[in-house]
Amino acid sequence: MSEILVLVEHVDGDVKKVTLELLTLARSLGEPSAVWAGPGYSDAAKAKLTEYGADKIYVAGSADLADYVVAPKAELLASLVGSASPAAVLVAATAEGKEIAGRLAIKTDSGVITDAVGLVEGFVADQSIFGGGVNVHSRVTKGTPIVAVRPNSTAPVASAGAGAEETVDVELSDLAKTAHVVERVKQEKGARPELTEAAIVVSGGRGVGSGDNFALIEKLADSLGAAVGASRAATDAGWYPHQFQVGQTGKTVSPQLYVAVGISGAIQHRAGMQTSKTIVVVNKDAEAPLFEIADFGVVGDLFQVVPQLTEEIAKRK
Amino acid sequence: MNIVVCVKQVPDTATERKLRSDDKTLDRDAVDGVINELDEYAVEEALRLKEAHGGEVTVLTMGPAKAADTIRKALAMGADKAVHLVDDALAGSDALSTSYALAQALGRVGFDVVVLGSESTDARTGVLAAMLAERLGVPQLSQARKVEVNGSAVTIERVTDYGYDRVEASLPAVVSVVEKINEPRYPSFKGIMAAKKKPVETLGAADLEADAGQLGLAGAWSEVVDFAVAPPRAAGTVVKDEGDGGAKAAEFLASKKFI
Ligand SMILES: Cc1cc2nc3c(=O)[nH]c(=O)nc-3n(C[C@H](O)[C@H](O)[C@H](O)COP(=O)(O)OP(=O)(O)OC[C@H]3O[C@@H](n4cnc5c(N)ncnc54)[C@H](O)[C@@H]3O)c2cc1C
Ligand SMILES: Nc1ncnc2c1ncn2[C@@H]1O[C@H](COP(=O)(O)O)[C@@H](O)[C@H]1O
Helix, strand or coil: CCEEEEECCEECCEECHHHHHHHHHHHCCCEEEEEEECCCCCHHHHHHHHHCCCCEEEEECCCHHHHECCHHHHHHHHHHHHHHCCCEEEEECCHHHHHHHHHHHHHCCCCEEEEEEEEEHHHEEEEEECCCCEEEEEEECCCCCEEEECCCCCCCCCCCCCCEEEECCCCCCHHHHCCEEEEEEECCCCCCCCCCCCCEEEEECHHHCCCCCHHHHHHHHHHHCCEEEECHHHHHCCCCCHHHEECCCCECCCCCEEEEECCCCCHHHHCCCCCCCEEEEEECCCCCHHHHHCCEEEECCHHHHHHHHHHHHHHHC | CEEEEECCEEECCCCCCCECCCCCCECCCCCCEEECHHHHHHHHHHHHHHHHHCCEEEEEEECCHHHHHHHHHHHHHCCCEEEEECCHHHCCCCHHHHHHHHHHHHHHHCCCEEEEECCCCCCCCCCHHHHHHHHHCCCEEEEEEEEEEECCEEEEEEECCCEEEEEEEECCEEEEECCCCCCCCCCCHHHHHHHCCCCEEEECHHHHCCCHHHCHHHHCCEEEEEEEECCCCCCCEEEECCCCHHHHHHHHHHHCCCC
16 A cells, blocks of 8 residues: 555644544545644644554654745655655645645646545545536546545544654755744634534624624534634624635635524625535525525524524533 | 736636536636636735835736636726736646746746735635745745735735734745735726726747646646536425524424534
């Protein structure tokens, strides 16, 4: 079986769920090697990666890998592609993951597939395009297949790998160090699951009416252990921070359950949530387009429906 | 400052988009083309950079002949001139070929800053800015919600999962913008009239001094194996709230084992 590189997504030293999904997927196609870039690697991280099947763990701990935008990570992966000749490279289809994939593709003269929702033998990828309207199978035809896989496309399943550690010292080029991160500004909102990784997302739109009223959305989300999202109308109004925007120009989410509250369902919003497995909609306008793709809809005032729903969920627990 | 803004014509997202059965590429003839929404923000940002620092804004588009409409739109907003890459040999390009062709054209046109949208509504790859930075060997300042230029220094706020990063670099650079960055202007009547007289240079594949084997469908690094229209979502249940809407929704969630 051949080696498959999986770039680890981590935050504050914790391995993100999407990486466990990618390791699970890689295991079905070859032998996964996790690639850790930047500071924060620990025994706990090693244990997690090994538990989910990493046979090898390449550790490149230099702070430069995180302190310059994208290019250093692409250089690291390119050097590993050169030394390990993997059968494929998998990254998470986040904004940054896709950018890394793009640069890596050029460096290694390889093709790249972005936003795969599945991957089978021969590295043929499933993609859902045009807002979920068309399903496509595509594959890379030159070089090493580089595939950016959407979070929540595979259920992570533990199955231990060998977890052999290998320290990597990359000599970064000056070119990789031209866009310097001088400050990281965190605008976090509580301890909820991350939007793109969450199994359940509860989003609010213009109908919510104000930033204060978003407490209703947060309460419902917390009763379900969900992440909170927002439509562009809500983020533009400043009711909720931008990084929680779902849609064309926000995050693409694909949770098991998406609950949309006071959101009409403009095409740009749908583009970011249409592949959710189950969709529940609360809107007072029966004509709201989002009802067309809802598995369950309530036509009603969210200020009545949402508190009752939150209460019912609490009762059933 | 020499500012180039990359603009793409895309099918109107409101229309039904299809792949062609023969070469499995997007059927661009069948649908109305509009400017990629995010590229209006890129044009706006380019114009603001010019207004603040002087110089010229050049629109760069690769696309079929009808993409000229999109170029006119950007010129009507206030860009000074345009370069249109149009050649049958470029049709069917993937992200790698597109970035290759655009990088060759940028080498020819010259630039201090290249501005792009962070994503197109048709391909949605969101990789072009990164690829151009890689090919051109200049800093990648992507996903910007704010851009500031001070002499040869450029600072952006790059949107991240947790908020944003402040990123510094020096020009020349590639910048991509998110839609929070500004409010694109509407072309004025005067702008629309003036756009008709602005210069548009047309370039073909041969003008790019490019390796033809890396362009178009034949040169692409990836292929669509097959595709199918997704089955429509089965119609769901919609109830009217009669004072028990929340409870009914909870019942539904319970039936699906979410609670
Ligand atoms: C370049 C570009 C990019 C975009 N990107 C995105 C994107 O990423 N994400 C995104 O979401 N949008 C995006 N949009 C915007 C999109 O077109 C819509 O404008 C936006 O999604 C509307 O948000 P909304 O549904 O919250 O607001 P509206 O369309 O105003 O809908 C509000 C809904 O709330 C309902 N409502 C009001 N009061 C109540 C109540 N008391 N109880 C129940 N229901 C109520 C109304 O009936 C209505 O249906 C983009 C647009 C452009 C041009
Ligand atoms: N054919 C093209 N011509 C000019 N610019 C393009 C073209 N394709 C993509 N771009 C630019 O690249 C950005 C990102 O596109 P994409 O990587 O396709 O999602 C767009 O917003 C445009 O600014």
